[in-house]
Amino acid sequence: MEINIIPGEKLTIKLWETLTEKGIGSLLRPWQMRREGRAAIDIRCEEIVRLAQAERDAEAITRGEYRLENGSGPKLIPCNEIGTESGTRPASPLASDATLAEIAQQVNVADTIRREVNVAKAILHAEAELESDPQEPPAEKIDDDWLFRWRDNASQVSSEELQSLWGRLLAGELKQPGSFSLRTLEFIRHLSQEDARKIEKIAPFVVNESIIVRLDDDVLTAQEISFSFLLELQEMGILSSVDSIGVQTDYRSASPDKFLKALVSFKKMLLVENDDKDKILSIAVNAVTNVGRQIMQLGKFSANEAYLRSAGAKIKDMGYEVMLADCISVPPNVRYYNGVKL
Structure with missing residues (x-):
């Protein structure tokens, strides 16, 4: 049976x-x-x-x-x-x-x-x-x-x-x-509800579980992600390098044939391509700490699509082909679908 x-x-x-x-x-x-x-x-x-x-x-x-x-x-x-008996009171x-x-x-x-x-x-x-x-x-x-x-x-x-x-x-x-x-x-x-709300606010802007892309601060500012707010998250221990100048991440290709790199934000991703397999993609970032990465795993967050579109447009201006797509994690890989070229 x-x-x-x-x-x-x-x-x-x-x-x-x-x-x-x-x-x-x-x-x-x-x-x-x-x-x-x-x-x-x-x-x-x-x-x-x-x-x-x-x-x-x-x-x-x-x-x-x-x-x-x-x-x-x-x-x-x-x-x-x-003192209820006979109307008495305690001495x-x-x-x-x-x-x-x-x-x-x-x-x-x-x-x-x-x-x-x-x-x-x-x-x-x-x-x-x-x-x-x-x-x-x-x-x-x-x-x-x-x-x-x-x-x-x-x-x-x-x-x-x-x-x-x-x-x-x-x-x-x-x-x-x-x-x-x-x-x-x-x-x-030690996490307060106010702290939790701050984490919920920044989570949609986290890419590859480790960075906040700083290619277009106007988009972040429009979403009330100001420099002072990022500093607060640094003081909390969620972000690092907020008050540093010129911090960037260099991405090399994940493919031996051409430049290919996925920038994933929850169930959305930017697929970045270039014919030159030796090309290096350099992006200004703020880093998410180890504690921050672990905390992000506990929430049910979704990506900020406007932010990804803006970042993708900036990367495209660097000479790359960029696609915005839905994705699903199938460890150790990521599968994407519904791709739209930017």
């Missing part, structure tokens, strides 16, 4: 094997064990509802409305009001040492719940990222130090947008261990 494997199922199984082995995602594990034979969307809804309830429970504990007790099993019970507004210890314990419980909820939500985002990916799981495992650092960092994020980012980070590392450095984890830990 032929067994149909759902796209992404192997990667999802690999994800849960990796997390379970290290005791990560404990809030989700009981539901994960009940997944077989149930619709994925039903399970996802149940998980989200339960995580939302866990968040509300943590907030109630923090406000002092409930406390967690462990008798025959952990459960939430309403906190008794102080002192200061809590006793025992009360302070209990308050500290309950605050710690609430904080632990919040952290576990944050990790669980990031894991759900990772699972969603993997569930339609047919890639075979790699033989390599995620480094333990990396995984525990990921857990600690993801536990501190309550923003849905940033939880999604941490989820994509875990999914990417699972698919190819070593893709994201500990330095990148540290960078993302």
